[in-house]
Amino acid sequence: MKKIVALFSIMFLGLVLAACQTTQGTIVIGANIYTYGDNFMNGVVRPELVRYAAQKGVTLNIVDSENDQAKLNDQVDNFISQGVDVLAINLVDPAAAGTIINKAKAAGIPLILFNKEATVAGVMNTYDKVWYVGTDSAEAGVIQGQMMLADWQANPSWDKNGDGKVQYVLLKGESGHPDAEARTRESVKAFTDAGIVMERLGLQDSNTWNTAEAQNTMQSWITSFGNQIELVISNNDGMAFGAVTAMKSASKVYPIYGVDALAQALQMIGVDELNGTVLNDGVNQARATIDLAINAAQGKPVTEGTSWVLRTDGTKAVRVAYVAVTKQNYQSFQ
Ligand code: BGC
Ligand code: CA
Numbered sequence: 267m268k269k270i271v272a273l274f275s276i277m278f279l280g281l282v283l284a285a286c287q288t289t290q291g292t293i294v295i296g297a298n299i300y301t302y303g304d305n306f307m308n309g310v311v312r313p314e315l316v317r318y319a320a321q322k323g324v325t326l327n328i329v330d331s332e333n334d335q336a337k338l339n340d341q342v343d344n345f346i347s348q349g350v351d352v353l354a355i356n357l358v359d360p361a362a363a364g365t366i367i368n369k370a371k372a373a374g375i376p377l378i379l380f381n382k383e384a385t386v387a388g389v390m391n392t393y394d395k396v397w398y399v400g401t402d403s404a405e406a407g408v409i410q411g412q413m414m415l416a417d418w419q420a421n422p423s424w425d426k427n428g429d430g431k432v433q434y435v436l437l438k439g440e441s442g443h444p445d446a447e448a449r450t451r452e453s454v455k456a457f458t459d460a461g462i463v464m465e466r467l468g469l470q471d472s473n474t475w476n477t478a479e480a481q482n483t484m485q486s487w488i489t490s491f492g493n494q495i496e497l498v499i500s501n502n503d504g505m506a507f508g509a510v511t512a513m514k515s516a517s518k519v520y521p522i523y524g525v526d527a528l529a530q531a532l533q534m535i536g537v538d539e540l541n542g543t544v545l546n547d548g549v550n551q552a553r554a555t556i557d558l559a560i561n562a563a564q565g566k567p568v569t570e571g572t573s574w575v576l577r578t579d580g581t582k583a584v585r586v587a588y589v590a591v592t593k594q595n596y597q598s599f600q
C-alpha cells in the first residue's frame with residue numbers, strides 16, 4: 267500500500283512539474299529598446315514593458331541597443347544562446363528585419379517586433395512565428411493633418427503673408443522609418459486634399475528623432491526664414507520640444523504640432539507652447555507586446571485571451587489606435 271501511495275505521489279509530482287513548464291512563471295523574454303535616448307521608447311514604452319511583465323509574472327531581460335543595428339544583432343545572438351523563450355525586438359534599422367527574423371527562425375524561437383515595422387516587402391511571411399505590434403503609421407499623420415487644417419481655417423491671421431498658401435517647415439525624424447515617412451506624407455495631404463497649397467520652406471531629414479538636433483535645425487530655419495514661417499510640423503513631440511526651445515530663445519511664436527502626447531507635451535499644450543499632438547499609445551503597445559510574447563512562448567495563438575486584434579491583411583500586426591490631443595481634451599490624457 268505504502269509503495270502504491272509513494273508511486274502515485276511521484277507520478278503526481280511529475281504531472282505538476284510538467285504543467286509548471288508551460289506556465290507563465292517560467293517564461294523568459296529577451297527584449298531591447300533601439301536606444302534609451304529616445305523620449306517615447308524610453309519614457310513611455312520601456313517602463314510599461316517592465317511593469318506589465320512583472321504584473322504578468324514573466325521574466326523580462328531588456329537591453330539598450332544604442333541606435334546600433336550591429337549591436338542589436340549581437341544582443342539577439344546572446345539572447346538565443348541564453349535560451350530565452352521568446353524575443354521582443356525594437357529594430358534599430360527597419361530594413362534589417364530579415365536578419366533578426368532569420369536568427370529567430372534558425373533557433374526556432376518566436377519573435378515579436380514592435381514600434382519599428384519591417385520595411386522589406388514579404389519579410390514577415392518568411393517565418394510563421396513572427397508578429398508585429400505598433401500602429402497604423404499613416405493614421406498619426408492623418409489625425410495631425412486634420413487638426414492643423416481645422417486650426418488653420420479657424421485662424422485667418424496664421425496666413426501671415428495673406429497668399430492663401432501655408433509656408434511651413436517640417437521636422438521629419440528618422441528617414442526610412444515607416445512612421446516618419448507616413449506622417450510626413452499624410453499631414454500635408456490633409457491640406458492639399460482641402461485645396462490648400464503647401465509651400466515647404468525646410469525639411470529636416472537628419473536620420474534621428476533627437477531633441478537637440480531639432481533645436482539646431484529650428485534655429486537655422488528661424489535665421490533663414492524668420493517671419494515667413496507660418497506652421498511648424500513635427501513628426502514627434504521630442505523634436506517639437508527642441509523647436510520650441512529655439513523659438514523661445516529667438517522670441518518667435520509659430521503654430522507647432524507634434525505626435526506622441528508625452529507628459530511634457532500635454533503640459534505645453536496647457537500653457538499654449540504647443541498647439542496639438544497625437545496620442546501614440548505606448549502603454550498599450552507595450553502591453554500588447556508582452557501579451558503576444560507570452561502566448562507565443564506557450565505556442566498558443568498570439569492574441570488568445572486578450573482583446574488585441576491581429577490584422578488579417580498579411581502584415582501579422584496588432585495596430586494600436588492614435589488619438590487627437592488638443593487644448594480641448596489634453597487634460598484627460600494627463
Ligand atoms: C514615435 C517616435 C519615436 C519612434 C521610435 C515613433 O512611433 O512617435 O517618437 O522616436 O517611434 O521608433
Ligand atoms: Ca501664407
